Amino acid sequence: MLSQYQGFLGAAYPWVKAAHLTFVIFWIAGLFIVPRYYIHHQATTPGSAEDRAWIEREDKARTVILAPAMLLVWLLGLMLAVHLNIWGQYWFTAKLALVLLLTAYQGWIGSYGRKLAAGHRELDDKKLRMMNELPGILTALIVVLVIVRPF
Numbered sequence: 109m110l111s112q113y114q115g116f117l118g119a120a121y122p123w124v125k126a127a128h129l130t131f132v133i134f135w136i137a138g139l140f141i142v143p144r145y146y147i148h149h150q151a152t153t154p155g156s157a158e159d160r161a162w163i164e165r166e167d168k169a170r171t172v173i174l175a176p177a178m179l180l181v182w183l184l185g186l187m188l189a190v191h192l193n194i195w196g197q198y199w200f201t202a203k204l205a206l207v208l209l210l211t212a213y214q215g216w217i218g219s220y221g222r223k224l225a226a227g228h229r230e231l232d233d234k235k236l237r238m239m240n241e242l243p244g245i246l247t248a249l250i251v252v253l254v255i256v257r258p259f
């Protein structure tokens with residue numbers, strides 16, 4: 109049986125996995141917090157000082173946390189997949205599909221932020237709160253796929 113240290117990452121494998129999980133935590137934290145900001149932001153009057161403060165706060169969270177964390181999670185995760193050569197395993201394909209949905213969710217976060225910054229409040233609070241449930245549900249499903257590997 110091949111040792112888990114024999115793939116292309118060699119002895120770096122557990123370190124890359126540790127880094128993967130660290131950036132997963134940063135990424136998901138960002139996916140939880142930015143839409144929470146939007147709920148508070150929506151309550152402000154467009155053009156007010158409070159509105160401008162939220163726009164800056166959201167912009168910083170998106171560029172300093174969300175974008176780099178997402179890129180690093182993808183990069184490190186794909187390195188792990190190459191190392192373990194797990195392409196085609198059903199749990200992994202399902203995980204990738206759910207991670208793509210999380211990535212799409214981040215796209216929505218960016219576009220909703222641009223609308224808020226332009227003064228549009230497209231969704232009412234209830235719909236925005238429902239959107240906020242999505243990353244939690246997707247994260248739970250991904251963790252089950254990775255840990256339980258039901259198929």
Ligand code: HEM
Nearest residue numbers: 125128132181182185186188189192207247250251254255
């Ligand atoms: C962005 C694309 C991603 C790719 C390509 C990817 C790929 C991988 C791979 C190949 C492993 C190694 C599995 C092993 O060592 O047995 C792994 C571990 C893990 N990933 Fe990801 N991953 C990604 C995103 C995520 C996300 C978003 C989460 C959580 C929401 C996550 C949670 C985990 C967990 C918990 C482990 C540890 C599993 C274990 O120790 O057995 N990953 N990932």
